[in-house]
Amino acid sequence: MPSNSPPTINSSSTRDAREPLLEITGLNSHYGPVQVIHDISLSVHSGELVALVGGNGAGKTTLLHTLSSLHPPSAGTIRFAGHDITRWPAHRIVATGICQVPEGRQVFAPLSVEDNLRLGAYRQHRDSGWVRQEMERVYHLFPILDERRQQLAGTLSGGQQQMLAIGRALLGRPRLLLLDEPSMGLAPLLVEEIFRVIVELNTQGVTILLVEQNARAALAIAGRGYILETGRIVKTAPAAELLADDDVRRAYLGY
Amino acid sequence: MLEQIFQFLVTGITVGSIYALVGLGFALIYNASDVVNFAQGEFVMLGAMSAIALLAAGLPLPLAAIAATLLTALVGLLLERFAIEPAKGASVITTIIITIGAAIFLRGVASLLWGKNSLPLPAFSGNEPIQLGGATLLPQSLWVLGGTVVLVALIHAFLNRTLLGKALLACSVNRAAAQLVGINVQIMLRLAYGLSAGLGAVAGILVAPITFSSYEAGIMLGLKGFSAAIVGGIGNPMGAVAGGLLLGVLEALGAGLVSSGYKDAIAFMFVLMVLFFEPTGLFGHKVAERV
Structure with a gap:
């Protein structure tokens, strides 16, 4: 398991020491009148591999679409590498990495x-x-x-x-690689292969936000994790803690 | 009899070349946005009419032709920017109706600017007919054929050999994925409209010495070009070219062997038959995708 958790995770006092590469604050997103993303705050530091796990319809893809500007947010800010990129068009987001x-x-x-x-x-x-x-x-x-x-x-x-x-x-x-359900529809052996590559990329220095329904596989390789439920972040901790958490185990790991 | 058929073929290929260029314009915009641009015929008319007007204003013919092409390309770009872009997010049908509105508008402007008469453009290199194995050929037909070959080759190379051309294709294949690799879809759409308009204008200018042009010349040419694109499998640029040539030849044979009164009916019957038996067109991509 790569040890890529930055030293700032558990202590909010040292968090200012280094600005995160990606910082999402109070993000909301709607499809028509339906609110899909509720007040999400999330950060990814340079070099990290962060997993965002949640079930079907939790809003994972909407969050990534909002991040890549395929879908406009209704409130909140997205900061990346020191810039407020909340309203940037999609092609500019790609250009910035x-x-x-x-x-x-x-x-x-x-x-x-x-x-x-x-x-x-x-x-x-x-x-x-x-x-x-x-x-x-x-x-x-x-x-x-x-x-x-x-x-x-x-x-x-x-x-x-x-x-x-x-x-x-x-x-x-990429300075930040977003992966949306890379394991979807793949045979277990292929999932293993893809995840091996994800870890390899991360060790080579690519910062990664991995969005997965396959919580066990994702948390097993991530440094930190966020649990997304019906558009809200309900839990965030180092991935190892989430894997051991009883609630998480019951809801997402099935044992 | 054989000579006659050869003559029909020559005529058909000439007319078909024009349909091919118009069809190619349809395919480019359809490719970039899934929209059938019904103002495509008006681009053809604008090219011809503005070339005629610029010539009358004293410009030499080559210069008038180039300026008319650029002018029409600009009209295409402006159409995208001020009529299509504001409706961003609207359904494809809505956008198609906007292009129909734009076509009517352009026709109206043309009739105000240049009146309702048919106007000629002088042939590029005289009217002395050329004898070719029993068939008679106007020098202008050679211009049409040559121009078509060059333009089709250029467009083909652009779409298949350049990153920009492939990006244009990527927009049509998967717009979201195109955005995710950093393609500015809006700019691509403007490019498609500008290119299609310029292409239409050249077609109009090439054919104007043979058929003359008027404010409403774009209607039938647009419909035939649309048919060419459908026959070839809409969204397949080179299919549209083949469809145009096929349509032109069938039309000429029908007009010569049956009756010239049935010329258009034969062309459109053919389109219906193609749609009936091969709904994706003769050279269309079969709709199948692996998931």
Whole structure:
């Protein structure tokens, strides 16, 4: 298990010592008249792997959509690396280094694996040397993609599409990687493989916010965790504590 | 008889080239936004009419043609910016109705500016017919064919060889994912409208010496271009080109062998047949996705 919890977690007095990379304060979000996100506050420090777990319909995806500006918040602020990015348009959020691997992969089906990765680097394309190098890194991380560079993304298996979606986000040069249910619909062995890569990326220094319904797997690799229920954060603690917490175990871990 | 059919083919390919260019314009905007832009025919008309007007104002023909193309592209861009963009978030149907409104508006403006008569544009390189294996060919037809080949090749290269072109495609495939890789979808849409309008304008200018143009010339050309896009499988740019050529040839054969009165009926019957037997078009992507 990576030990990536920053020293500031349990003590609010030292929290000011280092501003978090991502800081969400009092965030609310609606779909029409229905409020989906209630007053959420959450922070991620540089280098952390933070898990946000919750059941179906808890608002996980809405929160990530709001973060990436695919959906406007109705109240609250989002600060990232010292900037208030609450009202920034989606393309600017990506440019500043928040890259999302969306729920259900969402690869560009009629385009090749290589083109999907190239488009991932849409905001970085001027730095062609870096793009080439990063593409090789992704191919190294997922050798199966290397074998299928010219294959159309839509013809890949679910697991391969998930790898491609992660690779595509990495080419956006993330300072914060958002992962939305990367385990969804995958066989246990593939989930293990994907989670192994997530840990590897984190050890290499990528800050990660992992959103998962698979609470056990997510908390097992995370440093800290948040529990989301019907749009509210109901608990936050180091991941190991959450794994041992009786309420959490009953509600999310099933034992 | 064989010579006659050859003649029909030549005519058909010429007319079909124009349908192909208009259809390509439809496909570009559809690709970027799932919207069928019914003002596409008006772009064709605006290109031709403003070229005619600029020529009358004293500009040399090549310059008038270029200026008219740019002007029409600008109109396309402005249409997107001030009619489509404010309706952001509206349904596709609403947006399509906006484009119909825009078409009527552009037609009205054209009739006020240039009157209701058909106006000619001089042929680019004379009217001396060329004999080609028994068929007669106007030099302007060669301009149409050549222009189409060049434009189609350019658009094809743009969509398949450049990052910008692929980004445009990405917007149509998955808008949310396109935003998540940092593509500014709004700018892409403006690009699609500008490009389609410019493309339509060139089609209009190329064909105006043969067919003349008037404020309402865009209606039928728009419908034929739309048909071309449907036949080819809407959203498939090169399908639209093939659809346009096919439509033009069928129309010419029908007009020559049956009766010229049935020309349009034959074209539209063909579209109905295609939709009946192959609803996604002859070259359309089969709608199937792995989940």
